[in-house]
Amino acid sequence: MYKIVSKRVLNPTVTMMDIYAPLVAKNAEAGQFIILRVDKDGERIPLTVAGYDRTAGTVKIIFQIVGGTTMLLNAKKEGEFIEDFVGPLGCAAKTDGIKKVCIVGGGVGCAIALPVAQKFHELGCEVHSIIGFRNKDLLILEEEFKACSDKLTVMTDDGSYGRQGVVTMPLKEAIEAGENYDEVITIGPLIMMKFVVATTKPYGVPTTVSMNPIMIDGTGMCGGCRLTVGGKTKFACVDGPDFDGFEVDFDEAMARSNAYAEFEQRAREKNCNLLKGAN
């Protein structure tokens, strides 16, 4: 059992928790992920490490309440426990040879992008961050990004905060204005990452995407998280989760990501009713 040391609501659909898991905290790095189960007989879900405190032995997770399991997780209170918490899994974000980087985050993906931005900032790189949300209410982690970015652009789809539009607009402008990024790192919805890659590719700016496919074990055993990268089958859990964006088959990844959409819809409704009953 793993204790929820703290819980903070970031916006109506996104929650942050610190989980006491000293072994995971000891070796975790930005870019890696964990797998958790909320309760016995629960589903295993992967969540990216959003931070860690090696001294306190805690690992930070930030999740969007999208399905049955995240709903159950969100119903847990500070001081309560979750059943399983395993990690750190996957490869850490690569930082070698990068002096100037543009981090492009979308929605809850910003939670995952933040530790990567922080890591580059600590290494003394020039960090430009572009973070996008549907609207002002869904904005998260602005202060944290400000603290680790040399330049921060906030976008909202409806213009209710920051600049109106999608993240690829300022990205394209920056590249055209001659910002010579060694790397663009993008984390967010698949469709957003696909368009980020479409933006950077004509300029040949190396672009890393962080994939978050359906997973079970997270150690390479099941192959459920496989992707086609450069025409080859890769497993996000052991080969990733970061891949060369130019090589990823996004259309296939998008199709695979909704394989259980119907089931998830039912699970969400079921848990929603369950939790309503409990309150």
Next chain:
Amino acid sequence: MAIQPKKHEMPTQPASVRARNFEEVALGYTEEIAVAEAQRCLNCKNKPCVEGCPVNVAIPDFISKVKTGDFEGAYQVISESSSLPAVCGRVCPQETQCESKCTVGIKFEPVGIGRLERFVADWHNTHFKGELALPKPNGRKVAVVGSGPSGLTCAGDLAKKGYKVTVFEALHLAGGVLVYGIPEFRLPKEIVEKEVETLKKYGVDVETNVVIGKTLTVDELFEDGYEAVFIGSGAGLPRFMGIKGEGLKGVYSANEFLTRANLMKAYQSNSQTPILRAKSVAVVGGGNVAMDAARTALRLGADSVRIIYRRSMEELPARKEEVEHAEEEGVKFDILRNPVEIIGYNNAEDRRDPKNGTVVGVKVIKCELGEPDEKGRRRPVEVEGSEYVIDVDCIIMAIGTSPNPLIKNTTAGLEVNRHGGIIVEESTGKTSKEGVYAGGDAVTGAATVILAMGAGKTAAKAIDTYLSKK
């Protein structure tokens, strides 16, 4: 007294009933049948069966005890050599091991050694109420990586010698392939749980949710005071064929399909883990895992399940009983066929059609058997122009695995072969790294439960020798 020529039949659930439930297929011998079957053993002098067993169970000795009705005595004989008798009695390929050497088998059907072993283990599990004889702790720590058959065996043997053993398991539940791979209807999970509980009584600690190579490295285990490490981390990454369409929705590796069904209990209606309830399923491959996947698909409600295998029925590597059970339950065998492409649904008019990217068929090519390969199995040769399409909505790839890189990548000094399997000295399980031993699929690639157990046993002995000298 004349020997009864045939083995006493194993009582089983009727095929039409069991094909739709997840309860165990074989029901086990009764005491009467067990004693009668034991009578078929000649107790011959040279005991060829013992050599046929990878862990050398004293087979005629335990069968003699069964003859006299001393079932607990029989269990004690088996447990001297095997840590998991209830498991082995169910999943060992006896027809190619102990039973293949049986003297009775020269003229008649061999003695049903596997069935007797299973009976004895189950009898013990239901009737034994006594206390275990616990060993005196020797204060030395050994780490075991992986709680599958090799790890559990190694841990059990060392614990019985007084070592303080900790087993590290990556998943949330102990048992490895016994819980995520082999289905409930062939090996009830309750039995695995019982075996693990017994090990715990011997003082073995099981740490779940620890991935060695990620959460902790092998070197960190030594820093933590473990004096030897056994790696039994299993086979690893599932193989795919590299044909078009393997990324479609509805294409599973057998590992994923079985893990969803077994470990995550997706077959139960209240499970939080989804699984595709397909109508027409094709399983590619001919081993035990393929049979398990096919029979699981049937039980999940498929109308039609077929095995696609590129050689003929004679070459099927699966245990004979599993093939027979699968056939009885209605699994079809498309032998001498090989998939060349998986076909997906594609609504060009509506890119948002949720059915886009789901499997609708598999194109296969007919094969003929050609010259034998290096293993002596006849090689399948594709017949040009013989392709045709089979309508299916789910494909399960059960064509083996390649070694998991997690431990290799994080353990300096651990040598692996060109396939990625850990290199060991066969007689001891010793690796190229001081104090590190390995066995099971992590060394051999996908093999059987009993071979893994044999390797765990060998390594336990070698670790004891190594630490006694240290």
